[in-house]
Amino acid sequence: xxxxxxxxxxxxxxxxxxxxxxxxxxxxxxxxxxxxxxxxxxxxxxxxxxxxxxxxxxxxxxxxxxxxxxxxxxxxxxxxxxxxxxxxxxxxxxxxxxxxxxxxxxxxxxxxxxxxxxxxxxxxxxxxxxxxxxxxxxxxxxxxxxxxxxxxxxxxxxx
Amino acid sequence: xxxxxxxxxxxxxxxxxxxxxxxxxxxxxxxxxxxxxxxxxxxxxxxxxxxxxxxxxxxxxxxxxxxxxxxxxxxxxxxxxxxxxxxxxxxxxxxxxxxxxxxxxxxxxxxxxxxxxxxxxxxxxxxxxxxxxxxxxxxxxxxxxxxxxxxxxxxxxxx
DNA sequence: TATTGTTATACTCTATAACTATA
DNA sequence: TATAGTTATAGAGTATAACAATA
Numbered sequence: 001x002x003x004x005x006x007x008x009x010x011x012x013x014x015x016x017x018x019x020x021x022x023x024x025x026x027x028x029x030x031x032x033x034x035x036x037x038x039x040x041x042x043x044x045x046x047x048x049x050x051x052x053x054x055x056x057x058x059x060x061x062x063x064x065x066x067x068x069x070x071x072x073x074x075x076x077x078x079x080x081x082x083x084x085x086x087x088x089x090x091x092x093x094x095x096x097x098x099x100x101x102x103x104x105x106x107x108x109x110x111x112x113x114x115x116x117x118x119x120x121x122x123x124x125x126x127x128x129x130x131x132x133x134x135x136x137x138x139x140x141x142x143x144x145x146x147x148x149x150x151x152x153x154x155x156x157x158x159x
Numbered sequence: 160x161x162x163x164x165x166x167x168x169x170x171x172x173x174x175x176x177x178x179x180x181x182x183x184x185x186x187x188x189x190x191x192x193x194x195x196x197x198x199x200x201x202x203x204x205x206x207x208x209x210x211x212x213x214x215x216x217x218x219x220x221x222x223x224x225x226x227x228x229x230x231x232x233x234x235x236x237x238x239x240x241x242x243x244x245x246x247x248x249x250x251x252x253x254x255x256x257x258x259x260x261x262x263x264x265x266x267x268x269x270x271x272x273x274x275x276x277x278x279x280x281x282x283x284x285x286x287x288x289x290x291x292x293x294x295x296x297x298x299x300x301x302x303x304x305x306x307x308x309x310x311x312x313x314x315x316x317x318x
Numbered sequence: 319t320a321t322t323g324t325t326a327t328a329c330t331c332t333a334t335a336a337c338t339a340t341a
Numbered sequence: 342t343a344t345a346g347t348t349a350t351a352g353a354g355t356a357t358a359a360c361a362a363t364a
Contacts, residue, residue, distance in 0.1 A: 002278070004293035009245060009277050009298040010208075016175060018300075018307060021223045022356070027307075028335085039331070049169075054345060064180050070331055093340045093345045097355055108198040118168050119161070121303040133295045134163035141177075141223040148177060148186075181353085182334070198354070215323060228355055230324055252322045274361045 032109035039065075039073045039112050044082065044099065048107035053086065053096035082106060198224075198232045200269050203241065203258065207266035210253035212245065241265060283304035 018024060025038050036044070046062050047054055055076065060067040074097055077083045082103030088094035099107060122130055177183060184197050195203070205221050206213055215233065219226040233256055236242045241262030247253035258266060282288055 004289050005274060005281070007293040008281075008289075009274050010225050011293070011300040012174070012277075014297075014300040014304060015171070016178065017221075017223050018303060020179075023223075024307070037330070057344095062176075064176050064182075065331090066344065068334085068348080070333095073267060075347090078300065091341075091345080096347080100349095111202040113163060114329055115168055115304065117303070118171075119164055120168075121299060121306040122164070123306075125298075125302075125303055129295060130163050130167075132291055133205075133299060136168070136292045137174075138166050138293060139278060139284075139288075140292060141170040141173040143201075143284075144174060144276070147276065147280040150184070196353070216321095217338080224354090225356055226323065227357085233354095234324095250322080254323080303364075 008048065018085060031113045032106070032111060034106045036106065036110070037073075039063075039069065040077060040082075040147060043070065043073055043077065044103055044107035045111050047083070047099050048111060051099035055088065055094050055096060057094075059097065077103065101142050170236070187269065187272050191270045193265045193268060195265065195269070196232075198222075198228065199241075201234060202229065202232055202236065202256075203262055204270050206256065206258050207263060207270060208244070212257035214247065214253050214255060216253075218256065224251075236262065308310035 023054075024043075029036055029041070034041075042063055042132075043059060044066050046059055050062075054062075056070050057069055059074075060070045063070070074083060074085075078085060081100055084100055085095045085097055088096050182201075188195055188200070192273050195202075201222055202218060205218055207222075213221075215226055215229050218233075219229045222229070233242060233244075237244060240259055243259055244254045244256055247255050281292075284292075
């Protein structure tokens with residue numbers, strides 16, 4: 001069959017297996033010096049990447065989970081002072097979730113640890129290969145999203 | 160900072176988010192024509208990739224989960240006739256888990272769907288880029304494993 | 319005594335359904 | 342009436358602890 005294709009799929013699977021481990025998440029939070037569960041980290045990093053306050057629904061869409069899940073974790077993060085909620089001035093039903101200073105610090109730490117893991121793995125790679133990886137993985141994510149999109153839409157609209 | 164590095168990390172995160180969705184798994188099993196939960200699929204495909212019967216412990220290690228988890232799912236797969244257990248001739252404590260014909264068919268279907276998704280996303284890519292992606296992703300998986308390994312060992316031995 | 323696996327249990331993650339409030 | 346979010350509940354996924362059996 002297609003050798004390259006099979007190699008790509010297998011490589012992806014191996015990466016996913018490594019990163020999905022509970023132990024890996026423990027390692028991440030330990031290195032980052034935070035006590036956060038996985039959804040907490042995802043939410044904080046999403047807000048950090050966005051660079052501005054986000055609504056619950058937008059966060060859920062980014063993470064591709066249902067909104068009650070986000071509601072619960074945001075409530076917990078709020079109690080711990082890592083995010084704060086502000087009424088959306090344009091829509092009284094909606095809130096914006098904003099990182100507090102402490103929340104932003106935690107998010108930065110977590111994001112940095114992940115980045116450092118990749119950096120560590122890529123040590124010794126030629127700059128050309130590093131650039132190629134970035135280009136191709138970015139393209140793959142983009143094209144995979146487009147390819148899977150019709151399916152995603154179909155399941156959503158089937159609700 | 161390092162533009163390429165950040166792009167790589169973000170692209171990986173987007174891919175992981177897509178594939179971790181429950182809906183994506185539903186789509187996979189529907190397309191494959193099987194009724195299997197996620198761990199079931201992982202176990203069957205692992206056995207298929209291995210090409211020969213495997214012990215519970217080896218499966219757990221491949222998937223990087225704890226063995227009771229594998230025990231439970233293998234028991235269920237066995238009841239459904241997708242795998243069968245054979246005493247390991249070399250070690251009376253151990254079993255080998257083998258795919259039945261039906262189990263192998265299910266595994267092939269599931270693996271094919273995933274492969275087709277990648278194939279679909281890569282449609283329109285030049286053969287050179289496809290080969291480069293395979294080479295670089297494979298190398299990334301390998302190097303990431305080596306990089307994270309000391310940490311993995313540390314947590315394992317800390318048991 | 320060390321290793322392989324199982325049973326029992328509990329926790330984490332996430333979905334669905336029913337509801338509230340604002341538009 | 343449609344939309345944004347919450348509350349309540351349940352189910353999947355996986356870990357830990359205690360145990361059994363064989364080496």
